[in-house]
Amino acid sequence: MVRQGAIDNPPKVPFVMGFECAGEVEAIGEAVEDLKIGDRVIAVTDYRAWAESVCVPAQFVYKMPAGMTFQDGAAFFMNYVTAYVLLFEIGNLRPGQSVLVHSAGGGVGTALCQLCKTVENVTVFGTASTQKHEALKDKLDHLYDHGVDYSQEIRKISPDGVDVVLDCLCGEDTNKGISILKPLGRYVLFGSSNVVTGETKSFFSFAKSWWHVDKISPIKLYDENKIIAGFHLRELLFKQRRHDFVRRLVGTLFDLYTAGKIRPQIDSVWAFDDVILAMQRMHDRANVGKIVLDPSIESKQQETIHLNLTLVTLQCQAPSDADQSTNAPTAAPKTPRTT
Amino acid sequence: MVRQGAIDNPPKVPFVMGFECAGEVEAIGEAVEDLKIGDRVIAVTDYRAWAESVCVPAQFVYKMPAGMTFQDGAAFFMNYVTAYVLLFEIGNLRPGQSVLVHSAGGGVGTALCQLCKTVENVTVFGTASTQKHEALKDKLDHLYDHGVDYSQEIRKISPDGVDVVLDCLCGEDTNKGISILKPLGRYVLFGSSNVVTGETKSFFSFAKSWWHVDKISPIKLYDENKIIAGFHLRELLFKQRRHDFVRRLVGTLFDLYTAGKIRPQIDSVWAFDDVILAMQRMHDRANVGKIVLDPSIESKQQETIHLNLTLVTLQCQAPSDADQSTNAPTAAPKTPRTT
Incomplete structure (x- = not known):
């Protein structure tokens, strides 16, 4: 819908699409206490998740349970x-x-x-x-x-x-x-x-x-x-900022995942270069389950354009909405995100 | 509201008001299995509960827990x-x-x-x-x-x-x-x-x-x-006939009553003769909690009209909606009912 412009108040083009991703924490803000560099996390964003690195306020970041793959995390x-x-x-x-x-x-x-x-x-x-x-x-x-x-x-x-x-x-x-x-x-x-x-x-x-x-x-x-x-x-x-409520649910859902009762159904995984093919599959209603973009995999197209995976620095915000200027940059590269 | 005629499709006058009562089972229909004569019960009726005896299909009758008074039962x-x-x-x-x-x-x-x-x-x-x-x-x-x-x-x-x-x-x-x-x-x-x-x-x-x-x-x-x-x-x-659902809830509520966690708040108890005074109290919004009519108590009015407590025979219907003609008459006298 975002791609088709069929939503209220779409962002101005050009912009980066994507609402969720999974990966490793590269850097954290000073006031962030519950996360550390190297943590394997799911992050939820208000756009901009289809990128090699994503900056996201800490209240939208959830530590993945042991055993969850990044692809499952991105589709979760x-x-x-x-x-x-x-x-x-x-x-x-x-x-x-x-x-x-x-x-x-x-x-x-x-x-x-x-x-x-x-x-x-x-x-x-x-x-x-x-x-x-x-x-x-x-x-x-x-x-x-x-x-x-x-x-x-x-x-x-x-x-x-x-x-x-x-x-x-x-x-x-x-x-x-x-x-x-x-x-x-x-x-x-x-x-x-x-x-x-x-x-x-x-x-x-x-x-x-x-x-x-x-x-x-x-x-x-x-x-x-x-x-x-x-x-x-x-x-x-x-908008309604019910982070704590959502975090409790995520905890319950992680327990169900760990117990093997739920498992994201992933239709297919695509390199960033192949995003057009991935979108076409969705548009054709051919997918059953989630389509995942993974910057760590190779393009299926013959003429691959190699991605530049240089880290992008980015800021994190503390759950208390503390002054962002005190936050150190962070990055999470080469990790999957869903369409 | 019924008394004031402020409802859709009120019954034709004259009719007997009242939707719930409590008392002893006097007789049961042949197909009724879960009740016996002498059981202390709450009964729910579609009108006609303000009476010395009430006939009611068995699916609207609930055995009261030990220790529940008839007045509490009528207000429950x-x-x-x-x-x-x-x-x-x-x-x-x-x-x-x-x-x-x-x-x-x-x-x-x-x-x-x-x-x-x-x-x-x-x-x-x-x-x-x-x-x-x-x-x-x-x-x-x-x-x-x-x-x-x-x-x-x-x-x-x-x-x-x-x-x-x-x-x-x-x-x-x-x-x-x-x-x-x-x-x-x-x-x-x-x-x-x-x-x-x-x-x-x-x-x-x-x-x-x-x-x-x-x-x-x-x-x-x-x-x-x-x-x-x-x-x-x-x-x-x-109308929607969700008897089984309601019966489960009543069981849960009886447990809460027995555990002392809930207790009907009864504002006052009145003889049938005093129904006008009881109604006036309600109309004046003076009551806090339920007003109960109890045919077993004496009128507070000086000129008491003694009630005729002769038993009225009445029919019960089995939960399976079996042929009513097979049911024996039953009655439940001298028991409280709420306004």
């Missing part, structure tokens, strides 16, 4: 934090309940399917492009092409509807999603920066289909016992 | 089930969070304050009529008259707002409640049959102020990371 944060909030903080998912996941082949969709398995006896309904069904068929219980009337199909299996609807499509799917909720069901409209790796067409429709979405009176929700919500991770992190 | 179900769903099923209340409770002196308000204490370090903000503040001051952290600009007062203490807003007032309070939510905050509009025992004026405004409530686009919730919901217990129980 946005998908899993989003999925965790949707299912457990808002969706309040309980054993025996049911979930509808749109774009089940996307990054968040894959994470949602894995996290659903951590709760006993959860039924997962999903939608995805038909070409992805073969790759996805073992990951959820009922899979539909988005073109079919999935709400009618779901009603055949579960006449009461579903407990949790997680909607990254918006538009007419919002109204459908709310109408298919069971009593006390939760509908959540969500997005995150990793939409660029996923179902681009669907998210593009987000911007276009604002007018399709019915406004709802809370009194209607009272009459029907329904819950509706919205979730936007980057808004939560960068 | 609507308040605590509503409060539990609001705080834990929808509100997803966590340690360290904050809650705003309107009509804190009402039946649900009192139950909410008690249930909040079962979670560590929860801050409770409340509104109530000034004359109730003395009786309530130890039950919550910050109490305001509803006439003051409570949202401004709350912002002075908690600039970010509150995590959970539980709104039985509706109208302009709905818009205020949604605007005072923290990121990921939950707003719930609710009602339950026990509104007749509580802040009648406030609930009356519910019907009148429909047009005050702004409709909300899910996209706005996405932009702001907010959750809005509605909850209506009688709808859930009698």
Whole structure:
């Protein structure tokens, strides 16, 4: 979406894209206490992650658990934090309940399917492009092409509807999603920066289909016992500044990773030189899972342009937002970042 | 509200009011397996609870825990089930969070304050009529008259707002409640049959102020990371037929009662003859907690009209909705019921 300019207030061009990356800490600011040079970390940025070196305030840096690869780290944060909030903080998912996941082949969709398995006896309904069904068929219980009337199909299996609807499509799917909720069901409209790796067409429709979405009176929700919500991770992190909350979730998710219960699904890994090929794959909706850019690997193209991996100095900011001028420069080269 | 006719589709007059009662089982239907004559029970009805004997389908009957009085039983179900769903099923209340409770002196308000204490370090903000503040001051952290600009007062203490807003007032309070939510905050509009025992004026405004409530686009919730919901217990129980779900909650609440963590606040107990005085007390908003009618006690009026306590035979229906014609009659006399 960023690449296509299909977002509100896009940055002025030229700019560096990318919202998350993983690598080693090269330098830290003076006031930073919880990190040291050489730490293997995930970093979340408000753009500029597609680079050899990234400067990022310390409150957006998370030490990776032992055994996590940089590629897994680069594909972890946005998908899993989003999925965790949707299912457990808002969706309040309980054993025996049911979930509808749109774009089940996307990054968040894959994470949602894995996290659903951590709760006993959860039924997962999903939608995805038909070409992805073969790759996805073992990951959820009922899979539909988005073109079919999935709400009618779901009603055949579960006449009461579903407990949790997680909607990254918006538009007419919002109204459908709310109408298919069971009593006390939760509908959540969500997005995150990793939409660029996923179902681009669907998210593009987000911007276009604002007018399709019915406004709802809370009194209607009272009459029907329904819950509706919205979730936007980057808004939560960068504008609403809920760092501590997010850090707690990341800790929980790292534990699940270490226990082998969740694992980022990486579709493919590309050299920086091959970013155009990587984007094309996403644009063609050919990917199942995350596309990762890795500056340490060689280009697959015949005419490789060698990257200049000279370190770039950069500043880190303390969690307390201390005076940046006291911070020493830092850098994290040759590490993967996701599209 | 029922008494004032301020509800949708009121029953045709004359009819018997009352939605909940407690007493002994006098007779059971043939297909009823989990109850026996003499069991001390709470029963929930769709009207007709203000009577010496009540016939009720078995799925709306709950065996009281040992040690629960009939008066406590009659004041238990609507308040605590509503409060539990609001705080834990929808509100997803966590340690360290904050809650705003309107009509804190009402039946649900009192139950909410008690249930909040079962979670560590929860801050409770409340509104109530000034004359109730003395009786309530130890039950919550910050109490305001509803006439003051409570949202401004709350912002002075908690600039970010509150995590959970539980709104039985509706109208302009709905818009205020949604605007005072923290990121990921939950707003719930609710009602339950026990509104007749509580802040009648406030609930009356519910019907009148429909047009005050702004409709909300899910996209706005996405932009702001907010959750809005509605909850209506009688709808859930009698129309949406979520008996099993409610029965599980009642079990949890009975455990909390037995552990001494929750206890219905009973404002006063009245003979059936004194129902007019009981109603007047409620109408004057003089009660703090539940008003109970008890056919076993003597009238406080000088000219007592003695009640005829002859047993009335009545039918019970099996949970499986088996043929009612097979059910034997049953009755539960001389037991309290709430207004």
